[in-house]
Amino acid sequence: MADSELPVPTLFGRDASLAHVVDLAASPDDASLILLTGPPGIGRSAVLAALRGEFKTLGIATLTLRVARNERDRPYSLASRLSAELSALYPAVGGSRRRATAAAPSPRTDSGRQLATELRSAVAACDKLIVLVDDVQWTDPSSRAVLLPMVRTLAGGPVTFVCALRPSAADPPGDRAALDQLRAAGLAEVVTLRPLRESEVRALVTQRLQAKPSAPLLSYLRRECRGMPGAVLAAVSGHQRSGSLNIFDRHAHLTSPDRPASLPAGLPPVESLRQLAGLVWPVAKAVAVLHPLGSAAAGLIAEALGTNEAEVHEALVELRDEGLLRQGPRPGHWGFRLPLLASALATCLGPYERRRLAQLAVDAIWAGDAVADGRFLAEQLVVARRFVDSRRASDELLARGTAAMLDDGYFAERWLRAAIELIAEPDRRAQALLAHAATCCIHLRYAEALDSAWTVLSGHADLVSPEALLEMEMIYVVSLGGIGDTAALAEICNNGWRSLPGGEGHRILTRAIALCHLDRWREADEYLTAHGDVWRQDNDVVGALGLLFSECVGVFLGRFEPFDRAVAAPPRWPMWTAASRHRFERMSQLARVLMALGELDRAERLLAAYPMPSGYRPVPDRVVANSQAGHWDPALDLARLSLATGLSVGDLPTHTMMCRETCIILGARGALARSREVIERARAVQPVMLHLLAVPEAYLDRALGATERAAQGVRDGIAQAVRRGLVIGTDELWLTRAVSELAAGDLVAAQRCVDETKKVAELLGTGRARLCRLLATAVVHRDHAAAAEAVQLVRRRAQPHEHAETIHLVVRHGLADASLLHEAYALYGDLDALLRRAQMRNLMRERKVAMPGRSLVIAENERLLATLVAEGLTNRELAVVVGGSEKSVESRLGRLFKRTGFRSRVELASATLAGEYPA
Structure with a gap:
């Protein structure tokens, strides 16, 4: 009989692994010994527990034994326990055994034969019985000598042994030979549990x-x-x-894939190591820290433990035999078979132990006696702190942290924070605080950035340059916005700005950026303009940041010329050559504003011509770029990451733009409730430029039949933008309102909206503003030429959702040939926009346009229906969304339940949420 390799049974139902072992154990003609093997941590004990439940369900009796580590030194321990348990199960056999033992007690040398006799008698009296033995590798040699020969006599009998065995290089050769003989005879089968696939x-x-x-x-x-x-x-x-x-x-x-887990010290592999004698436990903890040092690790462990390398090597070999370590290709190199175990063992070290090991590692690397990568050294410096030369440690941490500012936010922040704690000199400490605050702000860790920035502003302002001081003030304000402290921002806007350190130019820019974070854009622009003579004549940093703020705020208000000049020649900026992080800041902001205007093509050309000084690009910016380019799956993944971890607030108007794109994707795919949740989150977390959310929110309302609510939301969005003097995003708002007013029969109001789209297009001059003007003109004036021009323009802009929406609009109003719907339908398909595809199919039926792929249509309809059910929609709401009757929805749900086997909406919703829906 061939041995098997099976997956570990997952913990939520019967699977192939359990079924296979159950069939083997329950069959009278199969092997009488089944060994479950696999590496440490594979879950052999969990499998045995699951098997016990399976056998109970089948009505098969089981007997469960677990062998402890200390039993391997107690002769006949397992055999005696098994005999006793069988006697308890079958009292008649047990009574005969007790009488025989009392009449003729056996000497110790006869114990094996006596136990074998007793076990054979017990087995002969058994009904069908499965004996489950866990950790059989700890069985004592005497018990193995008794039990292994019994396997031959059990063939075809009522008793089957199912044993969990952790294989080891230290297993006795004789036992392996005996097992091989049993397998060759078909009396034993080895089932190897393989690790889980992804x-x-x-x-x-x-x-x-x-x-x-x-x-x-x-x-x-x-x-x-x-x-x-x-x-x-x-x-x-x-x-x-x-x-x-x-x-x-x-x-x-x-929140950070590099951040180690907070593991409990009581993990089973860790607890089993605690029981090992001698140096094994302390060596295990030490090698968890020092193994990256390769051949130098053993000597450092010996020094830490006050022993010699030979004894350390013996402990390492025992850890290998336990299945926890593996030897590398080079002599003296050791690694963990399970990397997570190293983290768990490191948590078992006391503070002094951990720092002592870090000290030894650092000293060895500094002396040239060991080699490790820079991250390992920096991490040991963080732990060792003052156990090593503080000056040298702080210099290295500051240098490595500064170098990693753009590329590795988690470790850069950690190393710089440690450097700050080691530095005693006020001026050096201030420099470290500057780097730490900048790093945290770049990676949107606003609470940490705020702490360091305020430390500089309140206690070290006289120790840093005016340029650095202004940077800290900017970081301070942005971080207040990032943590949502509107009260502190309002205080800066009212009177607090007067008490900030630095010159008048500093205070002007600080107040202006605080006003922006409170969504007071017109006031910020007027304030910057009124004091332009002051900040322009200040130092380069003040002038550069003032220019950047003025350019971007001006665009939002409809003043495009200065921003256009900046995009045309970004290097013409006072801070361009000062540091890579300043170029990063300028390019990020210019590209961000272009994407907010819908100018993805210009943003991508700009970044291609002037690449970022690092591969890093803020997550929210990547969400917007991917969404507009039609890469919806990666956009949605990044958006969820950002919203789950708070990596989208602070920079303006990043959070609102990201929420807008996420809302569009979720809404188009039918996730209406989740889309609404994103909008509510945007309003609660960072309520800036919220009029940008009015158009995607109107789509949600219209999908549910709330047309008046949708129209009112657009009107409110326009009013909100007008109050703040904002022009950005109003192109789409006026277009949406024009279509709504036309549908309501108010041609005069619709014409006013067309006039407004023309004004916005003249102010902004962007491709999207021009597109909105063309579409509004086409729909309201029945202008086929404008519709055709809009279709040509949207094809050049290469934004798939915008492209498909444009075709949908012009065909729905009879302004283009209905055959164009095939083009839009394919675009929606590439985006997996289930709801938009379904709405498009309704229009295609109305226009008598053939829809290819009936089976695909049925599958998509079912997926959409399952998604809407998972969103919590009632049958009435479902009917409105899919464009049918409640009766037709009930019929479709019934067919879906019948095909999938789900018995209720609750089961269907649960399967959809867990990703188990079989469509």
Whole structure:
């Protein structure tokens, strides 16, 4: 009989692994010994527990034994326990055994034969019985000598042994030979549990969190846990405990994939190591820290423990035999089979132990006796702190942290914070605080940025340059916006700005940016303009930042010329050559504003001509870029990450723009409730430029039949923009209102809207503003030429959603040939816009346009229906959204339940949320 390799049974139902083992154990003709094997942490004990439940369901009796580590030194321990348990199950056999033992007690040398006799008698009296033995690797040699020969006599009998065995290089050769003989005779089968595949890890995490894991989270679990289910669950629980795992829109994300989990010290592999004698436990903890040092690790461990390398090597070999370590390709190099275990063991070290190990590692690297990468050295410097030369440590941490500012936010922030704590000199400490605040602001860690910036402003203002001081004031204000402290921002706008350090130019810019964070754009622009002579004549930093703010705020208000000049020649800026982070700041802001205007093509050309000084690009900006380019899946993944971890507030108007794009994607795909949730979050977290959300929100209202509410929302959005003097985004608002007024029969109001779209187009001069003017003119005036020009323009702009929406609009109003609907339908298909595809199909039926792919249409309709059910819509709402009757919705739901096997809306919704819907 061939041995098997099967997946670990996931913890939410019977699967192939359990079914296979159950069939083997229950069949009278199969092997009488089944060994479940696999690496440490694979879940053998969990499988045995699941098997016990399966056998109970089948009505088959089971007997469960677990062998403890200390039993391997107690002769006949397992055999005696098994005999006693069988006697308890079958009292008649037990009574005969007790009488025989009392009449003729056996000497110790006869114990094996006596136990064998007793066990054979007990087995002969058994009905069908499954004996489950966990950790059979700890069985004492005497018991193995008794039990292994019995397997031959059990063939075809009522008793089957199912044993969990952790294989080891230290297993006795004789036992391996005996097992090989049994396998060759068909009396034993080895079932090797393999690690979980990525799809199985995804399913396990989804079941545990009731949320789908993000790609970075899956990558982290694959790297650290190697498919071991227990390790996966421990890592997930550890990140939940530390607050580094957040869930948004039923998707789970790590705030930083590099941040280690807060693992409990009581993990089973760790607890088993505690029981090992001698140096094994302290060596295990030490090697968890020092193993990256390769061949130097053993000597450093010996020094830390006050022993010699030979004894350390013996402990390392024992850890290898335990299945926890593996030897590398080069002598003296050791690594963990399960990387997560190193993190768990490191948490078991006391503060002094951990710092002592870090000290030894740092000293060895500095002396040239060991080699490691820069990240390892920096991390050991963070731990060692004053156990090593503080000046040298702070210099290295400051240098490495500054170098990683753009590329590695988590570690840069950590290293710079440690440097700050080590530095005693006020001037050097101020420099470290500057770098730390800038790093945290770049990576949107606003609470940490605020703390460092305020420390500089309140206690070190006289120790930094005027340029650096202004940067700290900007970071301070942006961070207040990032954490939502509107009271502090209002105080700066009212009187607090007068008491800020620095010159008059500093205070003008600080107040202006605070006004922007309070959505007071016109006031900020007027204030900057009125004091332009002051900030323009200040130093380069004041002049550069004042210019950048003035350019961007001016665009939002409809003053485009200065911004156009900046986009045409970004290097003509006072701070361009000062530092890479300043170029990053300028390019990010210019590209961000272009995307807010709908000018994705110009933003991409700008970044191609003047690449970022780092590969890093803020997550919210990537969301907007991907969404406008039609890459909706990565856009949605990044948006969920940003909203789950708070990485979208602070920079203006990033959060609102990202929420707008996310709302468009979710709404087009039928996730109406989740789309509404994103809008409410935008209003609550950073209420800036909220009129940008009016158009996608109107789509949600119209989808549910609330046409008047949709129209009122657009009117409110226009009024809000007018109050703030904002022009950005009003092109789409006036177009949407023009269509709405026309549908309501108010041609005069619709014509006023057309006039407004012309004004906005003249002010902004952007492609999107021109498109909105053409469409408004075409729809209201029945202008076929304007409609054709709009279609040509939207094709050049290459934004798939905008492209499809334009065709949908002109065909719906009879301004273009209906055959164009095929083009729009394909675009919606590429976006997986289920709801928009369904609405398009209704229009295609009205215009008698053929729809290809009947089976695909049925599958899409079912997916959309399941999505809408998961969104909590009633049958009446479903009928409105899909454009049918309640009766037709009930029929479609009935057919869906029959095909999928779900019995209720609740089951269907749960399966959809967990990603188990089979469509």
